Amino acid sequence: MDIILVPGFWLDASSWDGVTPALKAAGHRTHPLTLPGLDSVDANRGGIGLHHHITAVTAAADAIDGKVVLVGHSGGGAIIHGVVDARPNKVERAIYVDSGPLGEGGVINDELPADGDDVPLPPWEAFEDADLVDLDDGLREAFRARAIPQPKGVAYDQQHLHDERRYDVPATIIACEFPSAMLREWIAAGHPFVAELAKVRDVEYVDLPTGHWPQFTKPGELAQAILDAVDRKGQPATP
Template identity: 45%
Template sequence: MTPTPHDHRSHYILVPGFWLGAWAWDRVAPALRDSGARVTALTLPGSDSPDTARDAITLDDRVDAILAAVRTTAEDEDVILVVHSGAGPVGYAVSDRVPEDLARVVYVDSGPMPHGAALRPDLPDSTVEIPLPTWAELEADGNSLDGLDTADLEEFAARAVPEPAGPARTPLDLTDDRRLELPTTVVCSSFPAEVITRMAQAGHPMAAELARIRHVDYVDLPTGHWPMWSRPDDLAAALLDAVRS
């Protein structure tokens, strides 16, 4: 029997941002599973170990890793793709590849970028990886550490893996405008939703693509740039509410 929409359960695919692996979602995943959802937390290629060779890691490698997770979805499941921070453009590329296979995309303190844009176009070809900056450097770049205690920072530093530079400097190649029809949620932590919506309407490079997406819900979750650690229960609730909306 073909499942009806109300028979479907959610399959959350959780993708962390720079320097992080699947472990970054450990405080969020249990609440999602308790709701009856299936959860797949990913460690993207190049982020599995400090000893991994990162010189050959490409943006396509990372897109393909998410696509592989999407393909594990059962017929009676709806894919909710959740991308944090620097994983935003990768998730947006996935939505361009398989818009028909996703039910919703959720950007956690992140967002989509337009065709031809890259997160770090300034990186020279000779740069192989991006190490975790100091806390002061992160905050100077607008990555608030609000809500993280000493234990959080110690774990972050101990488990962080250098970010492959190749995917960060590679421009997005977007070809399927059906991605613009996908229901989308933006969880706003570093900046309030009011600011993000104004940026989108004004055509700010980091938010302009949101103005092109037909259905965008903005959720305020004020905290630092890593709400999966500073407000994990509230982030899990926001992800569950995104599906209900």
């Protein structure tokens, strides 16, 4: 299976380096992406919006023969959902890593402080304690050293969706910060945060307790969770 891996904010394709070896060893073809504006600290991020990232991932999917599995971490979840909407017949499964599908008119995070066209990685004090579980001092130092400013437009732009066939694409939620039981409770309560997720017809939940960056804190466990989801392919989720 071809697996396209979309990083979250401030990260490029190399952020998946701890995850891809296990996927390759299982016989899959991995396609970790560096999205527009994330190729270097000095890149020009002016004018790059959410739809540019969705278009880039859609182009990567179109370049592959047959169906693909999409993996999106954090803000990458909104991006892969845009691709599911654009190519519902191309996607075998969408895997959301500590993230979920972003609905029509939603934004990823327009509260992040911007510096011109850039959204720099905030200081650690700006994050919730749950974000930083297992992210020790060494991992924090390595993360900050590799961090690239996120294009402001990607964080602030509204999501626009067009094809309700997106709800037919099977999804896997790998829940890290928030346990899956909490997500189910929010869905039952009609919480707007999970309104789009609630419309997806086939969803499986996998708990991977750690902070917001499991590709750094628990890469082996994350790789196994992705492998398990890929192996399920289009099979219906068990209740």
